[in-house]
Amino acid sequence: MPHLRGSLTERRPTRRIQVGDVPVGGGAPVTVQSMTTTKTADVEGTLSQIYALAAAGADLVRCTCNEEEAAEGLARIVPRSPVPIIADIHFHVEMALAALEAGVQGLRLNPGNLRKPHEIKLVAAEAKDRGVPIRIGVNAGSLHPDLYKKYGGATPEALVESARMELAYFAEVDFDDVKISVKASSVPLMIESYRLASETFDYPLHLGVTEAGPPPAGLLKGTAGIATLLAEGIGDTIRYSLTADPVEEARAGRQLLEALGLRERKGLDLIACPSCGRSEIDVIAVAQAAQDALEDRNLPIQVAVMGCVVNGPGEAREADLGIAAGRKRGHLFIKGKIVRVVPEDEMVEALVAEAERLVAEGVEARLAAADAGAEAEAEADRRELLDAKGSDANASESKVDLIRKRFGDVAAPAD
Numbered sequence: 001m002p003h004l005r006g007s008l009t010e011r012r013p014t015r016r017i018q019v020g021d022v023p024v025g026g027g028a029p030v031t032v033q034s035m036t037t038t039k040t041a042d043v044e045g046t047l048s049q050i051y052a053l054a055a056a057g058a059d060l061v062r063c064t065c066n067e068e069e070a071a072e073g074l075a076r077i078v079p080r081s082p083v084p085i086i087a088d089i090h091f092h093v094e095m096a097l098a099a100l101e102a103g104v105q106g107l108r109l110n111p112g113n114l115r116k117p118h119e120i121k122l123v124a125a126e127a128k129d130r131g132v133p134i135r136i137g138v139n140a141g142s143l144h145p146d147l148y149k150k151y152g153g154a155t156p157e158a159l160v161e162s163a164r165m166e167l168a169y170f171a172e173v174d175f176d177d178v179k180i181s182v183k184a185s186s187v188p189l190m191i192e193s194y195r196l197a198s199e200t201f202d203y204p205l206h207l208g209v210t211e212a213g214p215p216p217a218g219l220l221k222g223t224a225g226i227a228t229l230l231a232e233g234i235g236d237t238i239r240y241s242l243t244a245d246p247v248e249e250a251r252a253g254r255q256l257l258e259a260l261g262l263r264e265r266k267g268l269d270l271i272a273c274p275s276c277g278r279s280e281i282d283v284i285a286v287a288q289a290a291q292d293a294l295e296d297r298n299l300p301i302q303v304a305v306m307g308c309v310v311n312g313p314g315e316a317r318e319a320d321l322g323i324a325a326g327r328k329r330g331h332l333f334i335k336g337k338i339v340r341v342v343p344e345d346e347m348v349e350a351l352v353a354e355a356e357r358l359v360a361e362g363v364e365a366r367l368a369a370a371d372a373g374a375e376a377e378a379e380a381d382r383r384e385l386l387d388a389k390g391s392d393a394n395a396s397e398s399k400v401d402l403i404r405k406r407f408g409d410v411a412a413p414a415d
């Protein structure tokens with residue numbers, strides 16, 4: 001059964017594990033992961049990508065460990081990385097052992113292609129001695145052939161059974177420092193598999209839709225799967241798998257968690273109206289210019305770009321800061337209160353300058369510094385536009401009265 005809950009921040013209880021200094025599960029904040037696309041042997045190239053991923057919001061980064069040179073690279077990368085490093089292992093037990101030797105803070109094993117029980121136990125025993133957790137990374141596309149046959153395909157039951165079998169091998173060497181993933185490229189299969197996994201295990205779950213493809217479809221698929229589960233309280237760490245620069249994965253993961261209220265806002269949240277016939281500017285172009293100008297400044301505020309002064313400041317009154325267009329001017333507002341009116345071609349510049357001051361000085365100080373007369377000037381613009389374009393969008397109440405009257409008239413008993 002889905003675990004619909006009253007609050008998105010209410011999580012399904014799981015055990016807590018520690019990936020380096022990052023806690024996962026057991027009430028810890030949901031974390032973002034991504035994976036490098038460089039050759040792990042290329043230490044400088046990989047480190048520079050890891051730094052970019054961390055800056056974009058990744059709490060944990062995975063690197064492949066597929067050859068001896070990659071393991072050697074990990075030994076040099078781990079001490080210089082800003083975030084814990086997880087080694088991704090397929091097929092080769094010696095790569096898992098070499099990655100542990102390199103000092104990684106986590107391992108990911110694929111039970112579908114690392115199948116020999118004595119090898120699995122060897123890695124688990126070594127990880128236990130070093131205090132390194134392992135993700136049992138089940139993947140519908142590389143499911144153990146026996147399970148594929150037994151269940152007639154990659155079903156949720158087959159994926160969960162694969163994780164259960166791996167756990168049983170781990171238990172033989174008394175190892176349970178584990179998180180689990182049951183990924184699939186099919187969103188419905190992924191969702192059902194994680195729901196079953198969350199009913200079956202109390203280990204932390206790593207969510208992801210695998211091989212989701214390039215954006216925007218890949219982003220949509222990832223979000224459909226990950227957000228659905230997060231909203232049900234399922235999931236302790238997430239990864240978007242995009243055919244794109246991995247920085248996009250990290251950014252998407254962070255933005256999703258912020259949008260769901262599962263992580264505090266770290267960077268800019270730009271909102272903009274979709275634009276309509278009332279718009280006084282090219283909202284798309286102005287929003288893009290504002291995003292470009294503000295993004296690099298990493299200001300942890302919500303900024304609104306609204307196409308008209310008639311509805312903009314009111315509709316975006318929850319935003320920390322915003323600008324709305326009207327009669328060739330921009331109305332700059334803080335928490336819905338107009339603080340300045342600027343020429344239209346200075347809108348973006350004024351927005352950026354105010355954003356910086358707002359972060360430095362705070363809302364109260366910036367409201368106190370509002371231009372005298374800005375409210376009155378803005379109201380005059382607004383009135384003029386209403387008169388010119390009609391107030392239909394703002395006459396809801398009188399329309400409701402008319403509708404009620406009509407129904408009242410119809411319902412009234414005939415004399």
Ligand code: SF4
Nearest residue numbers: 273275276279307308
């Ligand atoms: S803010 Fe103005 S321009 Fe934008 S969608 Fe609303 S009414 Fe239209």
